[in-house]
Amino acid sequence: MRWSAERGWHDGRLEPYGSFTLEPATSVFHYGQAMFEGMKAYRQHDGSITLFRPEENAARFNASARRMAMPELPPEVFVESLELLVSQDRGWVPEGAGRSLYLRPFMIATDPALGFTHPSRTFLFCVVASPATAYFGGGPPTSLTVWLSTSFTRAVRGGTGFAKTGGNYAGAFAAGLEATAHGCDQVVWLDAMEHSWVEEMGGMNLFFVFAREGARPRLMTPALTGTLLPGITRDSLLRLAPRLGYDAVEGQISIDEWREECAAGTLTEVFACGTAAVIAPVGAVRSERECWTVGDGRPGPITLRLREELLGIQHGSAPDPDGWVRHVC
């Protein structure tokens, strides 16, 4: 589907996956005016196909669009385009409860213009469907070892950290390579000013689980200050956790607190969450100066319970009191 100032959104169509042509001067190649979403279509126990909270992806898509000076897409058009694509061929979503098809809606600036004078005035919106592979190997989750990046910063206040724009990810590759070089699976981003406050991971948000004597366990996830992506899995867990008997709050945690509370045994579990990996336990932390383990380094019971519950809702085997699951076909 295309957008121009004169015609607004137009020319929506469904076509087989293939290449399209853009001039070398197309502005997205030079100025990175681009954004995307990441979602899945799920196969349910009864064979039907569903989406999970697609209206939230539509809202985040438009928040990204506003930040990137791109046109918003009516939420119902966003959702309808996913539904049309998914229902085109039910066979694209593999058989078997819980299996899924990855969906990648994206928008790029298409003006052929080399001058950095004004944002593009034409845009292209597409959705690509692709087989979903397990993010960290599949099967029961194994714990990740994470790298605290102090040489790179992902986002600053007033920047584009909360938007799902390609440049955030382009800038993250070097930190990912640094993490791999240190034998770690993922980068943990810290704040830009002091490099001491935890923000999020490469493609996931983070949760910390605190055990409290005589009280409900408390889950804490870094607050949305404009520098981290407002994950839909993160939001779902903040709502789900109290129903399972846990307190869940947004807050902040420094790397010193992370290390010290782990040593004291009060911070018992840490996990990352996102559409692709759902919930991934964090077992060990490394930086240039130090390393420590979280609990005994293995996936903790609260992490596993939340994972099972969320997967249950997404796959239709657990009740869905908030109406998060949207039936497609």
Ligand code: PMP
């Ligand atoms: N943070 C970043 C940087 C991400 O790329 C993602 C994946 N979209 C997330 C967090 C998790 O977001 P969600 O739960 O909506 O997939």
